[in-house]
Amino acid sequence: MRVARLFKENRAFLIGCIVLIIIAACILLFYSKADGFYLFNPYHSRFLDFIFIYLTYLGDGLFVIAVGLLLYLFKKKFLSLMVLSSYAISGIIAQVLKYYILEARPAVFLKDSFYKYFIDGVTLHNFHAFPSGHTTSAFALAAILSFSLKDKKYSIIFLAVATLVGYSRIYLAQHFMDDVLAGALIGLLSAITCWIFLEKLFRRLLVKKPIN
Numbered sequence: 001m002r003v004a005r006l007f008k009e010n011r012a013f014l015i016g017c018i019v020l021i022i023i024a025a026c027i028l029l030f031y032s033k034a035d036g037f038y039l040f041n042p043y044h045s046r047f048l049d050f051i052f053i054y055l056t057y058l059g060d061g062l063f064v065i066a067v068g069l070l071l072y073l074f075k076k077k078f079l080s081l082m083v084l085s086s087y088a089i090s091g092i093i094a095q096v097l098k099y100y101i102l103e104a105r106p107a108v109f110l111k112d113s114f115y116k117y118f119i120d121g122v123t124l125h126n127f128h129a130f131p132s133g134h135t136t137s138a139f140a141l142a143a144i145l146s147f148s149l150k151d152k153k154y155s156i157i158f159l160a161v162a163t164l165v166g167y168s169r170i171y172l173a174q175h176f177m178d179d180v181l182a183g184a185l186i187g188l189l190s191a192i193t194c195w196i197f198l199e200k201l202f203r204r205l206l207v208k209k210p211i212n
Contacts, residue, residue, distance in 0.1 A: 056168040059134030090190035131182035138165035139187030
């Protein structure tokens with residue numbers, strides 16, 4: 001079965017994802033939305049502000065599209081199609097959910113609280129928090145790139161970067177833990193779906209037919 005083979009070949013990456021999902025789920029279970037947010041924002045500094053302000057762009061849709069197009073230009077057409085397809089599927093799901101779920105972001109939810117780490121220069125949005133679009137894109141991209149690796153030990157790097165992008169959304173006061181967890185799940189499942197159902201199709205389409 002394709003699912004079993006995918007898991008076997010990407011055991012480290014997928015187990016890492018499962019561990020992160022369990023940790024996030026436990027936080028949501030034992031902490032309120034606000035308390036979970038405070039738990040992950042105990043300390044801010046100018047250095048961390050700088051790091052996360054720019055790191056969060058790795059989950060931006062334009063960045064993912066740019067990666068897909070660069071892969072295509074560098075003759076990695078199969079991988080390019082997988083990256084762009086997983087981004088499209090995960091993005092559509094995330095945007096539909098955002099449209100129908102009017103969830104408040106930290107700037108609104110915590111406006112009367114003691115929270116003091118809102119960062120100057122970072123535009124704070126008010127609603128449509130669920131799910132985190134940046135986290136969705138980051139995990140979809142990380143999963144596809146990890147699945148394509150021959151040396152799977154490097155997949156942990158992609159997982160770490162995607163996790164940091166997800167955390168950046170909390171650090172920058174754009175999302176709560178449930179938004180980030182949902183985004184990670186959507187991105188991961190979209191990538192798995194693409195790999196299972198589109199891998200053979202794309203490989204067949206890209207096979208050069210001999211000239212008679």
